[in-house]
Amino acid sequence: MSSRLLADTVDIPNLSAQLVVDGQLNEAVWQKAAAFRLNYVTFPYDNIEPPVQTTAFVFYDAHYLYVGFKAEDNTPERIRSHLKDRDMVWSDDLVGFKLDTYNNAKFAYQFFINPDSVQIDSLANEFDKTSADDWNAIWKASAQLTPNGYQAEFKIPFDQLSFVDSTQLKNWKIELIRRYPRNLDYHISNVKKDKNQECELCQMQNIRGFTKATTASQLLVTPTVSLIRQKQREHWQADNWQTDDSVQLGADINWQINSNSKLNATINPDFSQVEEDSAQLDVNxxxxxxxxxxxxxxxxxxxxxxxxxxxxxxxxxxxxxxxxxxxxxxxxxxxxxxxxxxxxxxxxxxxxxxxxxxxxxxxxxxxxxxxxxxxxxxxxxxxxxxxxxxxxxxxxxxxxxxxxxxxxxxxxxxxxxxxxxxxxxxxxxxxxxxxxxxxxxxxxxxxxxxxxxxxxxxxxxxxxxxxxxxxxNRRHQKVRAGYVEYDQQSAWNQFEFWLGGEKKSTLDNQPIEDNVEIQFNVKGPKQSRISTGAGIQHKVGRDLQQGLFNTNFAFFYGEMNLTPTVFSSVLLLRAKAVDYANNRQGDKFQIQPIVKWNLNKHLNVEVIHTYENMDSAGDDLYLVNLSDLRFSYQYNHSHKSSLSLLYNNIKHNLQNYPNSDPAKYQKLSAKFVHSWRFDAFTAAYFGLSVNMINNEVLQQLTTQQKAVFFKVSYTF
Structure with a gap:
């Protein structure tokens, strides 16, 4: 294999490929590909030698970009990999690459897979520093475990990329990356990273070639059919169910006009939402x-x-x-x-x-x-x-x-x-x-x-x-400054201290909020992160003329991979707060533990619980318990069952909260979805959902709404 390691610009060969994308780099064409060694740990350390060896190979033909990886591992039994939904395996072992096809350091495609061949594709935007996992392309990739680690192959169609479509020599940028999560989460790259540069995409490897790369106009049509039966009633009308049966038709049209332009059209877009919204507090x-x-x-x-x-x-x-x-x-x-x-x-x-x-x-x-x-x-x-x-x-x-x-x-x-x-x-x-x-x-x-x-x-x-x-009618001013220290020799590898202040007021300078905050952050072993801080803060209530309330706060946040399969975090907050219902000052306490547990390759459990209580005028004001519980079982790359349970329990002290809703309110939402997702667009879903409420009148959880739905989409 031709090794051109970190030259200013690397020529990518145009090779005729007859290969099966199976994760085994055993075809002769890989011997002629441009080879790159991933020699630098760019996170959490500064460009030090990596703990494992990784080599990547790149070539192309008229219609596809091919990338291969050999990821060696001295302890292959510790490789982390799970069967999950597309774009949901960022915490696993990964190999992949970023690709800037315009060489302007503004935008890059990202393609990754884990050792179980679960795909990630996203768009990195340098303008606003975001990464859009919601972007999906149709491409092939496969990985295979080996006695010394794993290997992976990518086959990316050029018609899924945007670039200057001509026969001229093209100059692109690439970064080849391996994510290696162990005691620390190592990011291993073929290029060095300079933390003094604000622009990340500017620091990628220059590559050139692709004179024969072509793209053709492509039209994808995805009709969708949804069958929905929904029953609902007012909770005080026990037998008065209202039934609504509907058959809804929809379609998505995706037309890749050329390498630069794409047109999407839709009829009845996603009329049955499959994913449940995350639970949020809606009190005070x-x-x-x-x-x-x-x-x-x-x-x-x-x-x-x-x-x-x-x-x-x-x-x-x-x-x-x-x-x-x-x-x-x-x-x-x-x-x-x-x-x-x-x-x-x-x-x-x-x-x-x-x-x-x-x-x-x-x-x-x-x-x-x-x-x-x-x-x-x-x-x-x-x-x-x-x-x-x-x-x-x-x-x-x-x-x-x-x-x-x-x-x-x-x-x-x-x-x-x-x-x-x-x-x-x-x-x-x-x-x-x-x-x-x-x-x-x-x-x-x-x-x-x-x-x-x-x-x-x-x-x-x-x-x-x-x-x-x-x-x-707002004026908002904010200033923050921080100092960061890195330790290249220790698992406790990053220490940060910052101080900031902000002020909000109306345009005629009536104060709304001000605060001064200090925070200390540290990153360490077991991919842990600890943040703690406090602030001197003042905030207005419902009346600008009443002045500002003292809302000083202190918090602690910690997260850690307790084991390779269990992630846990906790947030503790103690604060003075505004009782908006009565426009007075109160005391708030909140704790939010989170546990994410991969019981095996297939089964995943996530629990988020929020406990919040507030006192005002020397007595209880409200108490909230909000739980978000999700189970998912991934049978294979395309087949999955999931169950989500959202539970909200609010108790008000009516003697201290005279203008509140009922003293007791509970809501339980449950949704079960069985899905088959064969590519980015072709999928089928069967689901059930139930919504239940309880208050001091009902005295028990009572079903208010229930539904069953089936949805299928197929791409031509």
């Missing part, structure tokens, strides 16, 4: 809860719409019937647009100290467009526009943003946004008309010192109804 809060998007059409390429303000949160589009999304990426330009309808319009109405959701029972049209120009690895500028339009209602938003790297360690970014809004009379809200918002951030990251500062301002009449901006 004045703002609407934030839920992640899970519908595939909206999730795919959602990173293209990212910005400093959250201006596109597609969970706001509650009941779409049809949607179209177009994405184009090139070396310096990226463009994305989204257009959908919505059968019922839900609008978040923000205020200074609270927000509420209003349902406007009219259809609406929803659109977004995002453009970004990356003139170099140092400078980007872009724009974002959203539109929400209905009868007697509209919200139009236009934004400009930019990011500039002053040095390799320092970057400044900012965004300015304008909105124009008209509310219908049914909102019982003053028509906000036009408003604006802007913010600027400065980030400085060096090996041993970091600093960031942020200033944000939102006018009273600003609205971003397709996004998630829950408060207005």
């Amino acid at each position: 809060t004045t703002y609407s809860l934030y839920y992640d998007e899970k519908r595939r059409f909206f999730v795919e390429n959602s990173d293209q719409f990212g910005s400093l303000f959250d201006l596109l949160h597609t969970r706001n589009i509650a009941q779409p019937e049809i949607g179209v999304k177009f994405v184009n990426r090139s070396e310096k330009h990226s463009f994305a647009t989204l257009l959908t309808n919505d059968e019922s319009t839900f609008v978040q109405v923000p205020d200074i100290l609270s927000s509420r959701i209003v349902e406007y029972q009219h259809k609406s049209t929803n659109a977004a467009a995002r453009y970004r120009f990356d003139s170099s690895k140092y400078f980007s500028i872009g724009g974002l526009a959203t539109v929400r339009q209905s009868d007697n209602y509209h919200n139009h938003v236009v934004a400009l943003d930019s990011k500039y790297s002053l040095t390799d360690s320092t970057a400044i970014e900012g965004q300015i946004v304008w909105s124009d809004t008209a509310y219908p009379d049914s909102f019982n809200q003053t028509d906000p008309k036009s408003g604006s918002a802007w913010q600027v951030k400065l980030n400085h990251n060096q090996r041993n010192f970091w600093f960031n500062a942020e200033y944000q301002q939102i006018e009273q009449n600003f609205r971003a109804d397709l996004g998630f901006v829950s408060s207005v």
